Amino acid sequence: MEIKREISQSSFTSVMELIQKCQQNIPERYVLPPFQRPNPSHVDHLSTDLPVIDLSKMNHPALRLQLINEVRAACNQLGFFQVINHGIPTAVMKDALNSAEEFFNLPSDEKTCFASTDVHEPVRYGTSVNHGMDKVFYWRDFIKHYANPISDWIHLWPSNPPTYKEKMGSYAKAVKVLRKQLMEVVFESLGLNANYLYDDIEEGSQVMTVNCYPSCPKPDLALGMPPHTDFGMITILNQTHQGLEIMDHDKKWHPVPFIQGALIVQLGDQLEVISNGRYKSVPHRAVLNVQRKRFSIASLHSMHIEKKVGPAPELVDEQQPVAYREGSFGGFLDYISVKSLSEGKYIDTLRVT
Ligand SMILES: O=C(O)CCC(=O)C(=O)O
Numbered sequence: 001m002e003i004k005r006e007i008s009q010s011s012f013t014s015v016m017e018l019i020q021k022c023q024q025n026i027p028e029r030y031v032l033p034p035f036q037r038p039n040p041s042h043v044d045h046l047s048t049d050l051p052v053i054d055l056s057k058m059n060h061p062a063l064r065l066q067l068i069n070e071v072r073a074a075c076n077q078l079g080f081f082q083v084i085n086h087g088i089p090t091a092v093m094k095d096a097l098n099s100a101e102e103f104f105n106l107p108s109d110e111k112t113c114f115a116s117t118d119v120h121e122p123v124r125y126g127t128s129v130n131h132g133m134d135k136v137f138y139w140r141d142f143i144k145h146y147a148n149p150i151s152d153w154i155h156l157w158p159s160n161p162p163t164y165k166e167k168m169g170s171y172a173k174a175v176k177v178l179r180k181q182l183m184e185v186v187f188e189s190l191g192l193n194a195n196y197l198y199d200d201i202e203e204g205s206q207v208m209t210v211n212c213y214p215s216c217p218k219p220d221l222a223l224g225m226p227p228h229t230d231f232g233m234i235t236i237l238n239q240t241h242q243g244l245e246i247m248d249h250d251k252k253w254h255p256v257p258f259i260q261g262a263l264i265v266q267l268g269d270q271l272e273v274i275s276n277g278r279y280k281s282v283p284h285r286a287v288l289n290v291q292r293k294r295f296s297i298a299s300l301h302s303m304h305i306e307k308k309v310g311p312a313p314e315l316v317d318e319q320q321p322v323a324y325r326e327g328s329f330g331g332f333l334d335y336i337s338v339k340s341l342s343e344g345k346y347i348d349t350l351r352v353t
């Protein structure tokens with residue numbers, strides 16, 4: 001493990017290091033081919049009606065049905081919504097983001113000791129590179145860490161800044177409680193039992209991806225994160241500023257407005273499969289800006305890696321036959337929808353046609 005980390009450190013330039021050197025331009029490797037750039041003509045800047053759901057209704061028997069209906073509509077239309085009154089104190093959310101900022105502001109060697117190219121490393125610091133035919137770079141540094149069960153992993157998280165473990169840990173625990181509540185309403189909105197797959201989800205994984213997008217002198221030419229869907233059940237995102245865009249069924253991009261204190265909820269591929277395609281995982285990307293750094297914490301909740309995900313039998317009938325089958329890629333994505341939007345194409349290898 002030591003050797004692997006040393007190798008990745010020596011060939012590693014983070015975007016945070018880079019911005020100290022480049023003033024007006026970005027290195028060629030970050031300049032995307034024209035069709036992958038965040039083209040404003042594909043963006044619906046007028047959209048103001050992305051769903052915002054008030055979770056306080058959850059605890060009022062008379063309002064719970066209304067809440068379930070709102071969740072169903074949002075999941076059907078987009079696979080995305082924001083939540084307010086979700087029970088996580090704003091201070092806990094902010095403290096976690098502040099710890100993230102302090103971590104990324106540290107000198108390089110404090111961070112590169114966590115660098116690794118092994119995606120299974122429980123704590124992994126890196127910068128975004130897409131190893132396709134051509135290497136493509138994205139304007140993002142990140143640290144990912146496992147968070148479930150937190151008692152097994154937290155000692156591996158960064159010790160600097162000194163409050164990182166405590167602040168990020170409190171947020172991780174709070175977000176796990178919220179995940180449980182959200183899964184209940186999402187399953188109910190599908191007509192399933194609120195505790196559907198309860199044990200599998202409890203024993204599943206929670207991975208926190210802490211993202212740092214430095215300000216970028218050429219935000220029209222680059223992206224912080226390319227279009228993708230999250231592979232898990234559900235992602236809960238906490239952010240410092242606006243920068244996320246989601247794609248609707250008409251392939252229009254919608255900037256997600258920043259709402260102080262709100263959290264973003266995105267459905268992942270595993271949930272799309274379980275729902276037998278009634279709900280779709282939401283394609284999303286991170287765009288950049290010239291003014292300021294942006295930080296986000298994505299908490300990705302998924303079933304255990306070995307767990308085979310299939311459509312809920314309750315959601316399969318003559319009208320809606322099985323819409324997904326097992327793939328044959330030999331990886332943990334075998335049982336979920338695999339999508340590639342990188343070339344504006346929508347490839348869904350697991351859907352039965
Ligand atoms: O930072 C964002 O807005 C998006 C992050 C994201 O999509 C991810 O970490 O999977």
Ligand SMILES: [Fe+2]
Nearest residue numbers: 229230284298
């Ligand atoms: Fe994502």
